[in-house]
Amino acid sequence: MTGLQIGWKMFLNMLPALLTILSIVSILLYLVPQESIVQLLGAKSGPVGVLIAGLVGAIALIPPFIAFPLAGILLSKGVGYSVVAVFVTTLIMVGFVTIPIEIRYFGKKAALLRNSLSFVAALIIGLLIGLVL
């Protein structure tokens, strides 16, 4: 098989699961509008706020070109640096909704472990940034 054929076959393999997930995420994104995310993250500060930010970031699948402006809004509203850093980091590193696809490539153990470790790492990164800034 040529390189093109190999790539194309792998692409077709991933496509149905991915489109299904993206359509579900589109519905979720509608049900939970950006304003409520801003409200949710701005509501609590301190450890509880950081934890909420981490969980929201882990569950949401928001593309970076929405997420970073959103994070900028949070900062301008006076939300702490650690909350914003944790939110941004879990958002791009932890993919709760794409776990089914990750499992197909990496297996259950590796996928769950990578997401959990990334979650913890995001918390640490957020706390460190909060200490410095």
Add this chain to the structure above:
Amino acid sequence: MRYRKILKQYFWLILFLLFSAGSAVFNFLPGQKILANFNFFLFELITFLPLMFLLVGLFDVWVPKESIERHIGAEAGWQGFFWVVLLAMMQAGPLYGAFPVAYILSRKGASVRNIFVYLGVFSCLKIPLLTFEVNFLGLQFTLLRTLFSLPLFYLIGLLMEWQLGENYKVSDGK
């Protein structure tokens, strides 16, 4: 038989498209907004994913196993970390696009540790993302996040390798 399988795979998607078409016809606003969200993701998918898979395919055929093994394999050490960070930073697209690349790297002999370093850096430190981050959150924020991330990603790589074993392989996603 083959059509039934395809129909089964895309069943939810077909429902979703029917719902969207219905929303357009009957002017159902929530449905139209949901479709707008979906189009947005679809655009991201179409712009990055085929390219990633094309690269994976060409990589598979053109890049010899020895060169991957030597540069980011189990024996590569610190230089391996450096190469894999560089490779991941130069890419773009959503995280799921990195999964097939991880598979091909794994097949070509990259170490388990470096595969997970790759995923970490790909998700958080790819250059297109960083430029965006600098714009909205500032240079200081971005540099600090990068600085704190790198050692943690290395640590995650080590922990994953320890948990999964050195012989762990990423599968082709079937």
